[in-house]
Amino acid sequence: MISVMVFGSQAAKAQTANMSFFITSAGPGKGADLGGLAGADNHCQQLAQSAGAGNKTWHAYLSTQAAEGTSAVNARDRIGKGPWQNAKGVVIAKDVADLHSASNNLSKETALTEKGEVNNGRGDTPNRHDILTGSQADGTAFPPGTDRTCGNWLSSAQGAAMLGHADRQGLRDDEASHSWNSSHPSRGPDGGCSQADLRSTGGDGLLYCFAVN
Numbered sequence: 004m005i006s007v008m009v010f011g012s013q014a015a016k017a018q019t020a021n022m023s024f025f026i027t028s029a030g031p032g033k034g035a036d037l038g039g040l041a042g043a044d045n046h047c048q049q050l051a052q053s054a055g056a057g058n059k060t061w062h063a064y065l066s067t068q069a070a071e072g073t074s075a076v077n078a079r080d081r082i083g084k085g086p087w088q089n090a091k092g093v094v095i096a097k098d099v100a101d102l103h104s105a106s107n108n109l110s111k112e113t114a115l116t117e118k119g120e121v122n123n124g125r126g127d128t129p130n131r132h133d134i135l136t137g138s139q140a141d142g143t144a145f146p147p148g149t150d151r152t153c154g155n156w157l158s159s160a161q162g163a164a165m166l167g168h169a170d171r172q173g174l175r176d177d178e179a180s181h182s183w184n185s186s187h188p189s190r191g192p193d194g195g196c197s198q199a200d201l202r203s204t205g206g207d208g209l210l211y212c213f214a215v216n
Contacts, residue, residue: 030208
């Protein structure tokens with residue numbers, strides 16, 4: 004029995020080492036203030052390292068908006084070429100075009116955490132299906148003007164962040180509710196970007212992480 008358990012553990016670790024996509028099991032804890040793209044990428048890298056997949060370079064699926072002196076960044080341009088697979092070895096998309104198409108394999112059952120666990124969705128307590136993306140449905144940044152990135156991931160107070168539904172479920176049977184990356188902006192009494200605000204609509208400051216190599 005002991006040898007079987009050890010073998011199973013080794014097999015699980017080997018599979019996790021091949022992981023190239025996950026949802027963070029926890030956010031940094033400061034709402035949508037992620038420390039910018041660099042801070043978000045570091046969070047992905049640290050969680051991947053803890054799961055035995057730190058030999059890859061990890062980026063968060065996040066866009067930023069153009070601001071004074073800076074250009075917009077598209078989430079789709081930050082995540083490599085694919086294919087990407089979860090901690091169980093299931094391919095969720097073969098390339099960038101597939102990921103942003105109706106044929107991708109993202110669902111509550113496949114959008115697993117770095118631990119290989121299913122992330123809580125609509126109907127679970129607590130619901131944590133809102134994932135920070137700041138992106139339009141095609142993975143590109145929103146134009147400047149209306150904030151959709153909580154100040155380019157530096158605000159935990161005023162602003163709004165575009166969120167996706169990891170379980171592809173929402174309050175309505177429409178395209179936005181089923182969108183994994185562009186469902187609705189954050190909101191709440193603290194201004195829209197705090198940890199409490201993100202939790203109030205069914206989130207927890209979680210991210211999609213992709214291995215770029």
